[in-house]
Amino acid sequence: MVNIPKISEAEWEVMKVIWNNSPCSANYVIENLESKMDWKPKTIKTLISRLVKKEVLAFEIEGRSYNYYPLVKxxxxxxxxxxxxxxxxxxxxxxxxxxxxxxxxxxxxxxxxxxxxxxxxxx
Missing domain, CATH: 1.10.4040.10 (Penicillinase repressor domain)
Known part of the structure; x- marks a missing residue:
């Protein structure tokens, strides 16, 4: 099995959205979590960035949009x-x-x- 980095509770919420809707944009993740978690868009983008740095997420650039997809199951x-x-x-x-x-x-x-x-x- 691949070495899985530690994922925080907040990062788990982001990953759930992406696992269920991959690939998806940051805006899609924001729309799904903003009201549910009472988080600001900047917070969600920070969580996405952390997951990319941890190599749990990757992205493809499509026009002006970044579409995120999981690197781990x-x-x-x-x-x-x-x-x-x-x-x-x-x-x-x-x-x-x-x-x-x-x-x-x-x-x-x-x-x-x-x-x-x-x-x-x-x-």
Whole structure:
């Protein structure tokens, strides 16, 4: 897997828009985040610039517009973030994390059956 740089929570919001609508312009990202996040356009452009510097995003110039596209897959970023969370919060112990979520969540019978199937496949 490619070395995935650390992405901040705010940068994640930008990436979600771009992953779902790639390639897209900065204006498109701004339109999608400005009211949702109560951010100014300059803030969003700064986040985009940071992601380009981190080599998570790249762009193509089309006329006067920059169209941004991801250089990393959403799935790879999720895996990396999950590993980081697991080590940071649960000292890398997957069982502790899973137990925490299962004990704190209201699971339906269907959820429980799905979890059983997943665990059976892992045996």
């Amino acid at each position: 959403k799935e790879d970023c999720i895996k990396e973030e999950s590993k980081s969370f697991l080590h940071r919060v649960f000292n890398g112990v997957t069982k502790d994390m899973v137990l925490n979520f299962i004990e704190d969540d209201d699971l339906t019978d269907e959820d429980i059956e799905d979890l059983k199937k997943i665990l059976e496949k892992r045996k």
